[in-house]
Amino acid sequence: MPLETPARIASALAERGFNADRTAITLLADATDPEAAILRAVETVPSGTTKITTDHVERVLDSSQTATESDGRPRPGDPPSSGSTGATESDPSVSTASGENSTGQGASTARPGATPTSPSTQSESSVEITGDITGDSTGSGEYADFLSVFRDRYERLSKQLRGRVTHRPTDALDAMPGGSDGALVGMVAEIDSTRGGHWRIELEDTNGTYPILVLKDRDIASAVEELLTDEVIAVEGTISDDGEIMFADAIHFPDVPRTFSPSTADREVSAALVSDLHVGSQEFAAKAWERFADWLHTDEADHVEYLLIGGDAVEGIGVYPDQDEELSIVDVYDQYERFAELLKRVPGDIEVVLIPGNHDAVRLAEPQPAFRDELLDIFDATDPRIVGNPARVTVEGVSILMYHGVSLDEIIAELPDERANYDEPQKAMAQLLRKRHLAPQFGGHTRIAPEERDYMVIDEVPDVFHTGHVHKLGYGSYHGVLTINSACWQHQTSFQESVNIDPEVGYAPIVRLDRLDATDVGEYLTIRTFSD
Known part of the structure; x- marks a missing residue:
């Protein structure tokens, strides 16, 4: 043989x-x-x-x-x-053709012209994972857990803001005389409009709350339209004569510093970023995936050494009404078996990293841990790196923040269309970077699990921010961070049609990790299309 x-x-x-x-x-x-x-x-x-x-x-x-x-x-x-x-x-x-795998990295076939890797380096994975909840979940749903996660959020985000303002706690502002300049770092507890069309914001810190008034004719009034409850901001202003309120002069978000410069790989290497296969759905674009897998075996793809999958590997069961009528595989374990078979078509020299999404067989509340052992056993022959959602994946020195993206629904629903919409998901992603939090509003559509630590805080600025979930292709650069929503591999279901979702199918963004510092996104990002 x-x-x-x-x-x-x-x-x-x-x-x-x-x-x-x-x-x-x-x-x-x-x-x-x-x-x-x-x-x-x-x-x-x-x-x-x-x-x-x-x-x-x-x-x-x-x-x-x-x-x-x-x-x-x-x-x-x-x-x-x-x-x-x-x-x-x-x-x-x-x-x-089927690419049966034994390489231990989620793939089985090598490619002509692939970048050679010496045995001394090939056995050592160049992928590092941080910020993963897997194995560290401590939340029990008690009141103390909720208090802990909010306190942790405030403390970490306030550190990012205190270098820009001279923060005074709320009780100190109460004691200041009228007409004094003040500054407060706080969590947005409430946003209301006054009869005169001005904005009243209640900011909360660990000592109490303090009211902020944003006058409608000030330039900063437009920033109020971007605010969500529970996010952390800083406000500078003037204490009213009666000392009861602060008139805002400036609003600061944690944000990405404008001086940020992304890290790059020290050799020519690329990563493919995809999401939302929904294997098991009758609308799974199997032919498109086959074309993508076949392309990965070509000389044109010889520098693609990483495949990062942003969640919803399978369609799942019971996720939306009458979903069972649109399933081609009705058992969720069989769905994962089929997904594992699809991974075998990926070349053996490509490392695969996978996070879960809201259709996967993990808890719905975020942060989501990786799959349980009985699911992990299904991937023994392909062995991708399966981690939690969100997770920071460092590849060749490049930091990639992977988040499935359920909170994008909330951002798009709450903010004006010009600030966030489904056709331009990169705008909603930019809002998350600006707020330095992946799910800033608590108690809405996004289920958040209370933990001792807030895993949704963006402590360090990533070089690449990768999401999925909304089934739309979107990409851009926000203060130097490459933002990519990688669309999906599922044609429109009847449920999606009922809620006016028109998915974009079969796209694979390919990122040159050694060129991220280029001035034009087109110099390091290529969008490959594999759908009919």
Whole structure:
């Protein structure tokens, strides 16, 4: 059985029930007789082991070489005898179209022209995950949990604002004489309009609340239209003569500093950002996904080494009314089995990172932990990095904030159309960056789980901000941060039609991680289309 590529090595191992390290795959592919090396590896693997390690393959190849040198007879790993066709012909019994995987990184087939990676570096993942709730959830739903998450939100966001204003706590403002200049960092407790058309904002800190008046004829009045309850802002102004209220002169959001400059990779490498496959739906765009997976095997995609999936891998069950009538796969475990099969079509040298979404089989309240063990077992053959939602994924030194994006619905519903809308999801994403929080308003459409720590705060500015959920393609640059909503792989369902959602299907934004500091987004972002 000729085996000239890592793709066929992975497939052959999978057929025998084995997974393997990526470096082990490479070593077997580089052997002079890969078929014999595979047989030797699987025959000598310790009992009960299902994953072949790099060390094991190295020992197999070393012992083969030693045996050949001692008696002159060919051993696994020796070159074929003269007249043999060797490993130059493709064997139809080994599937490459389906891309069975044993690489341990969610993929199984290698690509012509792919950037070579040495065994010493290939075994070490260049992906780092932070900000993941998985395994650290402590919330019990008690009052103390709610108090804790709001206090943590205030303390962390207020630190980002206090360098810009001379903050005085609310009780200190109460004691200041009329006409004094004041500044307050607080959480928006209430927003009301007065009879005269002005805005009254109640700001709360850890000591109490204080009223702010924003006059309608001031330039800053437009900023009030962007405010949401529970977000943290800073206000500068003048205390009224009676000391009962502050007249606002300036409103500050935590925001992304205008001096921000993104980090870049130190070599030519790209990441594909996709979201919302909804496998199991009758409207899943299977052909589009196949075309995308096939494209990943081409020379044109040889620098795409990462695939980041932003949630809703499957359609799920019971997510919306009468959903069962639009399912092609009615069991959620079977949906994940099918999704895992689709991942096998992705090349073996691409690392896959996946976060959950609101259709996935995890808790609806955010932050969402990664899948439970019984679901993770489904991915044994592909082994993507499955983490929580949200999560910060650092790839080649580039920080990518992955968030499925349920709160985008709330942002779009609450703010004026010119500030946030479904056709331009990057505008709503910019609002989240400006507020430095992924779900600033509590108690609305977005379910928030109270934890000791607020996992939705954006402490550090990401280089790339990736969302999905709204099934619309949108991208832009906000103060140097690349914002991408990567559309979906599901055609319009009857439910989506009933709520006027017209999805954009089959898009794969490709980001050049070494060019993020370019002045034009087009210099580092390419949008690939695979739908009909």
